[in-house]
Amino acid sequence: MSGDDRSGGARRRGRAALERLVRASAAERVFISTAALVLSMAVGVVIVLAAGRMTTCGEAAAVYFGVGFCYDPFAVYDSLFLGALGNPINPLFRPLEGQFAPPFRRGWSPLNGQMAVTLRETTILVFTGLSVAVAFRAGIFNIGTQGQLVVGALATALAALYASPLVAGLVGTLVLIPFGLLVGALSGGLYGAIPGALKAYADANEVITTIMLNFVATGVALYLVAGPFKDPASAANETVSLPGYAIFPPVVFEPRDDFSVLALLFGVALVGGVYYLLEHTAFGYDIRTSGIQPEAAEYGGVDAERTVVSSMAISGALGGLGGAVYVLMIIGNYQTGIPAYGFDGITVSILAGNNPLGVGFAAFLFGVLKSGSIVVDVNTGAPPQLVGVLRGLIILFVAMPEFFRLLGRRVVAIEPERPVATDGGRPGDGGDDAGAEAGGEVDE
Amino acid sequence: MDRRTFIRGSGIAGIAALAGCTGGPTEGSGSNDSENGNGTGDGDGDGSSGSAEVSANVGVVYATGGLGDGSFNDQAQQGIQQAESELNISYNDAQPDEVSQFKSFQQQFAQSTNPDYDLVCCIGFLQKSALAENAPDYPDQNFMIVDEVVEEPNVASYVFGEEEGSFLVGQLAGLLTTREFSAGSGSTNPDRASVGFVGGVEGSLIGKFEAGFIAGVARANADAEVQSTYVGDFNDPAGGKEAALAMYNSGADIVYHAAGNTGTGVFEAAQEAGRFAIGVDQDQSKTKSNYADVILASMVKRVDTAVYTSVENVVNGEFDGGNVTTLGLEQDGVEVVYGQQLGGQISGDVKSEIKASQQAIIDGEISVPADPANV
Numbered sequence: 114m115s116g117d118d119r120s121g122g123a124r125r126r127g128r129a130a131l132e133r134l135v136r137a138s139a140a141e142r143v144f145i146s147t148a149a150l151v152l153s154m155a156v157g158v159v160i161v162l163a164a165g166r167m168t169t170c171g172e173a174a175a176v177y178f179g180v181g182f183c184y185d186p187f188a189v190y191d192s193l194f195l196g197a198l199g200n201p202i203n204p205l206f207r208p209l210e211g212q213f214a215p216p217f218r219r220g221w222s223p224l225n226g227q228m229a230v231t232l233r234e235t236t237i238l239v240f241t242g243l244s245v246a247v248a249f250r251a252g253i254f255n256i257g258t259q260g261q262l263v264v265g266a267l268a269t270a271l272a273a274l275y276a277s278p279l280v281a282g283l284v285g286t287l288v289l290i291p292f293g294l295l296v297g298a299l300s301g302g303l304y305g306a307i308p309g310a311l312k313a314y315a316d317a318n319e320v321i322t323t324i325m326l327n328f329v330a331t332g333v334a335l336y337l338v339a340g341p342f343k344d345p346a347s348a349a350n351e352t353v354s355l356p357g358y359a360i361f362p363p364v365v366f367e368p369r370d371d372f373s374v375l376a377l378l379f380g381v382a383l384v385g386g387v388y389y390l391l392e393h394t395a396f397g398y399d400i401r402t403s404g405i406q407p408e409a410a411e412y413g414g415v416d417a418e419r420t421v422v423s424s425m426a427i428s429g430a431l432g433g434l435g436g437a438v439y440v441l442m443i444i445g446n447y448q449t450g451i452p453a454y455g456f457d458g459i460t461v462s463i464l465a466g467n468n469p470l471g472v473g474f475a476a477f478l479f480g481v482l483k484s485g486s487i488v489v490d491v492n493t494g495a496p497p498q499l500v501g502v503l504r505g506l507i508i509l510f511v512a513m514p515e516f517f518r519l520l521g522r523r524v525v526a527i528e529p530e531r532p533v534a535t536d537g538g539r540p541g542d543g544g545d546d547a548g549a550e551a552g553g554e555v556d557e
Numbered sequence: 558m559d560r561r562t563f564i565r566g567s568g569i570a571g572i573a574a575l576a577g578c579t580g581g582p583t584e585g586s587g588s589n590d591s592e593n594g595n596g597t598g599d600g601d602g603d604g605s606s607g608s609a610e611v612s613a614n615v616g617v618v619y620a621t622g623g624l625g626d627g628s629f630n631d632q633a634q635q636g637i638q639q640a641e642s643e644l645n646i647s648y649n650d651a652q653p654d655e656v657s658q659f660k661s662f663q664q665q666f667a668q669s670t671n672p673d674y675d676l677v678c679c680i681g682f683l684q685k686s687a688l689a690e691n692a693p694d695y696p697d698q699n700f701m702i703v704d705e706v707v708e709e710p711n712v713a714s715y716v717f718g719e720e721e722g723s724f725l726v727g728q729l730a731g732l733l734t735t736r737e738f739s740a741g742s743g744s745t746n747p748d749r750a751s752v753g754f755v756g757g758v759e760g761s762l763i764g765k766f767e768a769g770f771i772a773g774v775a776r777a778n779a780d781a782e783v784q785s786t787y788v789g790d791f792n793d794p795a796g797g798k799e800a801a802l803a804m805y806n807s808g809a810d811i812v813y814h815a816a817g818n819t820g821t822g823v824f825e826a827a828q829e830a831g832r833f834a835i836g837v838d839q840d841q842s843k844t845k846s847n848y849a850d851v852i853l854a855s856m857v858k859r860v861d862t863a864v865y866t867s868v869e870n871v872v873n874g875e876f877d878g879g880n881v882t883t884l885g886l887e888q889d890g891v892e893v894v895y896g897q898q899l900g901g902q903i904s905g906d907v908k909s910e911i912k913a914s915q916q917a918i919i920d921g922e923i924s925v926p927a928d929p930a931n932v
Contacts, residue, residue, distance in 0.1 A: 226661075226664055226668070227661075227665075230661050339758065339789075339790075340789075347685075347686075348682045348685075348704075348705065348760065348762055349656075349682065349683050349685075354686070367694075369660075369664070369690060369691065369694045371660065439657075443657050444656070444657055448656055449656075450621065450655060450656045452655040452657060484661075487651075487653075487658060487661050487662060487665060488665065490651040490652065490662070491616070491649065491651050491662065491665040491666060491669070492665075492669075496652075497623070497651075497652050497654070
């Protein structure tokens, strides 16, 4: 029937597109991401304009084609991206109109406060992104990075608080920060190992267990911070603030910026470390093969249970480190209402194609968007909900090609570009395709 | 359908829909040519010309939860909107969604030069620690905070005299518990003089509500018994219901709550037991209209008054940095609002007695304790 033919054709085309996507080179992937970013902004402009016509306001923020709009989409995107960097561009610099003033605004420095916000969000997201990436590479969907981050943050805040009277000054900084990070990593790692063990030894679905353990972590933390460990002097549910020497020193930024280059460098070092672990060690090879084909990995001598538990422990430790850095750099104690860094980490990881090296860039994009939203909220009339939509669009558009690529790797058999003669009993290309087609017919 | 026809058709429809939207700017669009483009405002001439028309620029940082919470933030917005229309100010507001963002938002307003904000309003006690760190960094920026105290010379702190309003609702409860009173779905048991108080989390803040309430009950009826309990959570309606049911079962007619959403359980319990309850923070017979048949009155905290007063001070050049302003009954910071449905059935002599106490508190003839230990 013609209908079947058409659906078969569409299926073949979709399959071909997936294969093309799977085989895309690194440069092509960067190009696809950039194009997706531009496309998402084009769609966003239309949405902002439409929203600007649907609301009412006193005076127009922008006039296009003689029609007034309540929100100016270009001002919104300007604030979203350039605002996050502290507005670096000189307003007199308009190369399109032939004015070549210095491109950077006078008084702008890369060490400004808004840049610090961008980088500190980036820092935390590097940890949570890595956490999710390690688990995904092992074939485990760790949705529980948020819970591991909460546990790490709480444990760090309490351990550093109770250890802080023992040391002071520079020694205090040198002792307490590594100690706090260690506590965060250990507690987050242990908390991550629980769903790992449940999956390995009891065959419990890790998606369910990690989601549930998120609620457990947040609930128990609330109980502890509202009760036994509450700062009696505060109306909020928070622990007593850590002394100044237990906080990451702000090296080149202002202390009020709550950002330390040291923490970012630590995150970057971990990016390299996790990359090395996954790509260049035997253990990393175990993780990757378990992720691609668990049965084959086990046949090849990989201890499947141990790999699941240890990769979840590493994933949890990275999430816990994120929580520790959040406490030791940003907030200075544990306070309920931890931002959803863990869930953002899932998107960061997918955006990066689960590649540790990509996590850094994806986290930076996220950091820009989170920090830029603050500037948009303050400087333009656009409501934060609208900015949330624009952020979501950007992430959706940029992440989707990568998402389909990851999906495609599972669906489309990864065949070598050129047929390999030595692969034994493997059926030829034509036979394989025919089999797939036949399977498709049966499905219908 | 041909793909091109479809795209063309939907494009035309989209543009038509966009142009036909009923909203958009209401004024003429000729006056804003200079606004576009120069966001960073390096030219000192045109930056200030816009702000010359208004008497002050105010930035507002709301509490997490944002606008539309039907409570704290919406009330604060009412205050700033009232200031906008009456004091000719211009305001810009921002809605953080995480506690860790308060600091960045406050800094954004404090750093801004176009416009240069004359006052930054920080709504809610969670902003205290962020503001305590920011205020010394921006000594020339005026801040105000609602519901907490930050001791810095450039911060005006506004807190409420919750005990004064609670005193009045306590008196109301004390007067009604021994009367034959039946309205809506509730009725009193005049044989027993017993009322109740359900608190959220024990602490100095909720202690003010409890202390005022107990003192008010004692003022009305020295023999009346006050059952008092804390649920330990502001968002536990089930716990609130349990606590209130226990009170109603042991003879209480009227239960006053200062427990946030936990109080919803108190209202449920009142409906189940056929007794009365008293709301808090806002007119809860409006905001929780399902329970309007048991809510006698509400002790309202006027966050809008705090915001309006602070803006008014700045406009008059009387910014009271470093001071703590307590908004009690006298300053309209707290008040008793009778229930929408039941208020009309409360007899006039009860209301006039409460009015008399209100005047006595304002005149300083009654001093209301703020700590339950001192009642």
